[in-house]
Amino acid sequence: MENCIFCMIAGHELDARVIYEDDTVLAFDDITPQAPVHTLVIPKTHFDNMSADVPVDVLTALFSAVPKVAALKGVDQSGYRVIVNSGRDASQSVAHLHVHILGGGAMSHGMVHFE
Numbered sequence: 260m261e262n263c264i265f266c267m268i269a270g271h272e273l274d275a276r277v278i279y280e281d282d283t284v285l286a287f288d289d290i291t292p293q294a295p296v297h298t299l300v301i302p303k304t305h306f307d308n309m310s311a312d313v314p315v316d317v318l319t320a321l322f323s324a325v326p327k328v329a330a331l332k333g334v335d336q337s338g339y340r341v342i343v344n345s346g347r348d349a350s351q352s353v354a355h356l357h358v359h360i361l362g363g364g365a366m367s368h369g370m371v372h373f374e
């Protein structure tokens with residue numbers, strides 16, 4: 260998709276700190292980390308968000324990559340949080356489906372903060 264920064268990263272047209280890649284997904288560190296470990300996993304093909312009729316094989320690849328990326332980042336034993344912001348009310352800011360992996364320190368239990 261044109262003008263989509265994550266499509267550009269997936270196509271290696273825009274630099275990113277790539278952690279993991281296979282035929283279907285790419286993982287790279289978030290440019291504005293909100294935790295000591297903050298890595299994003301994206302499908303290489305464009306889907307706006309979780310509600311964009313994402314094929315099950317893409318969802319499988321996306322979520323299968325999560326524990327691999329967690330291990331590569333060294334947080335598989337300590338634990339990590341997995342977040343997908345999907346759509347307006349979730350404040351999704353990049354309209355290309357992505358999974359956040361956050362870790363590297365103990366987090367509070369709450370995960371929902373309304374404006």
Ligand code: AMP
Nearest residue numbers: 264275288289290291344350351352353
């Ligand atoms: P969200 O708010 O869930 O849409 O998350 C989008 C995330 O993408 C934010 O955490 C941004 O810091 C991150 N981000 C935006 N541009 C880039 C980029 N060029 N490389 C890596 N991460 C990015």
Ligand code: ZN
Nearest residue numbers: 263266305355
């Ligand atoms: Zn895209």
